[in-house]
Structures are given as structure tokens and as C-alpha cells.
Amino acid sequence: QKEVEQNSGPLSVPEGAIASLNCTYSDRGSQSFFWYRQYSGKSPELIMFIYSNGDKEDGRFTAQLNKASQYVSLLIRDSQPSDSATYLCAVTGRSSARQLTFGSGTQLTVLP
Amino acid sequence: DGGITQSPKYLFRKEGQNVTLSCEQNLNHDAMYWYRQDPGQGLRLIYYSQIVNDFQKGDIAEGYSVSREKKESFPLTVTSAQKNPTAFYLCASKRQGAQLAGVNEQFFGPGTRLTVL
Numbered sequence: 001q002k003e004v005e006q007n008s009g010p011l012s013v014p015e016g017a018i019a020s021l022n023c024t025y026s027d028r029g030s031q032s033f034f035w036y037r038q039y040s041g042k043s044p045e046l047i048m049f050i051y052s053n054g055d056k057e058d059g060r061f062t063a064q065l066n067k068a069s070q071y072v073s074l075l076i077r078d079s080q081p082s083d084s085a086t087y088l089c090a091v092t093g094r095s096s097a098r099q100l101t102f103g104s105g106t107q108l109t110v111l112p
Numbered sequence: 113d114g115g116i117t118q119s120p121k122y123l124f125r126k127e128g129q130n131v132t133l134s135c136e137q138n139l140n141h142d143a144m145y146w147y148r149q150d151p152g153q154g155l156r157l158i159y160y161s162q163i164v165n166d167f168q169k170g171d172i173a174e175g176y177s178v179s180r181e182k183k184e185s186f187p188l189t190v191t192s193a194q195k196n197p198t199a200f201y202l203c204a205s206k207r208q209g210a211q212l213a214g215v216n217e218q219f220f221g222p223g224t225r226l227t228v229l
Contacts, residue, residue, distance in 0.1 A: 008152070034217070043202055043220040044155070088154055099170070100218060102147075102154035 003027060004091050006103035014111050019076040021106050023089030026070070033065055033072045036088040038105065044088055048074060079110040115139065116221035118203050123226045125190070125197065133188045133224045135203035144186035145204040145218065148172060155202060161186055190226065198228045 005024050013019045021035075032051045036044035050056045050063040050072065062075040072091075076083055089103040116137040125131045135144065143162045147155040157170030161180040175194025180186055186205075190197045204218040 004154070043223045045220070046217055049217065090155075099157060099160065100155075102156075104152070104154040 003101045004089055004103035006087075006089050006106045008104060009107040010109055011106055012109045012111055013079050015079060015081060017079050017110075019079045019083065019108055019110070021074040021076075021087050021089075021108065023072045023074075023091075023103055024070055025072070025089075025091045025101075027091070027093050027101075028067075028070060030067075030070075030091045030093055032092040033063070034090040034092075034100070035061075035063060035074045036090060036102075037083075038086045038088055040085075076108075079108075081110045081112050084109045116203060116205055116219055118201075118221040118224050120224060121222065123224055125226060125228050127228065128192045130189055130191050131226070133190065133201055133203075133226070135186045135188065135221055136184055137186075137203075137205045137219075137221075138184060139205055139207070139219065140183070141205035141207050141219075142183070143206040144180070145206070146170075146176070146178065146186070146188045147202045147204065149200040149202060149223075158188065196228075197226055200225050 003026050035048040037047050038044040048061050048063040050065045053065050053067050056063045060077045064073045086105040086107045088105045090100045119134045145160040146158040149155050156172050158176050159170055159178040161167035164180055164183050167178050167180050177189045201224045203221040206218045
């Protein structure tokens with residue numbers, strides 16, 4: 001079982017719709033959760049982080065965390081073509097070094 | 113401008129050659145990381161360093177070596193022992209010590225794309 005799992009997609013949504021991206025993790029002691037956006041050929045950029053159960057909103061983005069279910073999601077409201085990218089979920093464990101473990105990413109396409 | 117730089121952007125290696133990828137940061141970050149990304153895959157940790165003159169192996173360290181002689185610099189050498197080195201290499205850094213609770217943000221450089229000829 002992979003430590004961090006994401007549906008690889010591709011996920012296609014029409015412009016203006018809500019895109020929902022999901023991630024599950026295997027280490028129940030994981031503490032911090034991150035969503036990175038990566039455009040083709042570019043490096044990842046952080047768009048959201050969350051470490052408490054519940055929802056966290058930042059503009060059009062909402063991160064949701066459910067530690068009991070070991071599940072974290074990212075919702076993108078009013079999706080724009082510029083949101084088309086690969087979204088990487090990353091998780092830190094309990095070690096003092098707090099290394100990030102990445103999922104393989106979900107490719108999102110927003111259709112105009 | 114503060115940030116992380118990687119050079120070169122593109123690198124071509126012949127079979128049996130060692131090559132060194134550069135990573136420099138002026139963010140005064142203590143921790144630095146090297147990741148490898150293959151097409152359609154997530155990032156896999158090669159090596160990391162939390163302090164000058166100290167570094168640890170990540171998940172896929174075989175065939176790679178690093179040094180951390182200066183806080184600002186964390187070069188990665190891809191040796192001839194790495195049999196399948198063609199990939200996108202990403203360097204990242206992170207502030208250690210006092211942080212916002214739970215935050216562990218890593219900042220990434222622009223990456224180096226290595227191709228074996």
C-alpha cells in the first residue's frame with residue numbers, strides 16, 4: 001500500500017464548476033498536510049496546508065481534513081482554465097525531521 | 113530577491129559519467145532537500161540535510177551523493193552507479209527551529225532536467 005494515494009486522473013471539469021481532489025494516507029500519526037500545484041515542466045508551489053480536522057478556506061480553495069478516516073481533500077470553486085495543472089498531496093510524519101511524503105498527483109483539466 | 117536557484121536547467125549525461133547539480137538558496141533556511149520526479153509520478157526523496165556538514169539518505173539515495181559545506185549550498189552528484197538517472201530533479205529548502213504550529217512548508221527551486229544520452 002502506498003503511503004499517500006491520489007487518483008491520477010485525468011480529472012476534467014467545466015469552467016466555473018467545483019473541482020474535488022482527494023488524497024488518503026496510511027500513517028495514522030501524520031501531522032501536517034499540504035497541497036502543491038505543479039504546472040507542466042515547472043516545480044511545485046504550495047497552495048494550501050492544513051493540520052487540524054475540519055475545513056480551511058483560502059480564496060477559491062478549501063482544504064478538508066478527516067484524520068479518523070485518514071483523508072484530505074482539496075476543493076477548487078469557480079474553476080478556471082488557469083487551474084489546469086497536477087495537484088500533489090504531501091504529508092509529514094511523526095519523525096523529528098518531519099519529512100514530506102508525496103502522492104503521485106492528480107492531473108486536473110478545466111475546460112473553457 | 114530571496115529564493116532557490118538550480119543550475120543548469122537542462123543537463124545531458126553520457127553513460128558512465130558523474131554529473132553535479134547545483135542548488136543555492138538565500139532564504140537563510142537550515143534544511144535542504146533533493147527530490148527526483150519521474151513522468152506522471154510524485155516526488156521521491158533522495159537526500160536531505162538539516163544542518164551544515166550533516167545529511168541523511170532519503171528513500172532512493174543509491175547512486176547519488178551530496179555535500180553540505182555551506183548553509184546556502186547543497187549540490188547533488190549523480191554518479192555512474194545510478195542506472196536510470198533520467199528525471200526531473202528538484203531542490204527544496206525549509207526553515208527549521210521555531211515555526212508556526214504544524215507548518216512545514218518547503219520551497220522549491222525551478223528544477224534541473226537530466227537526460228542520459
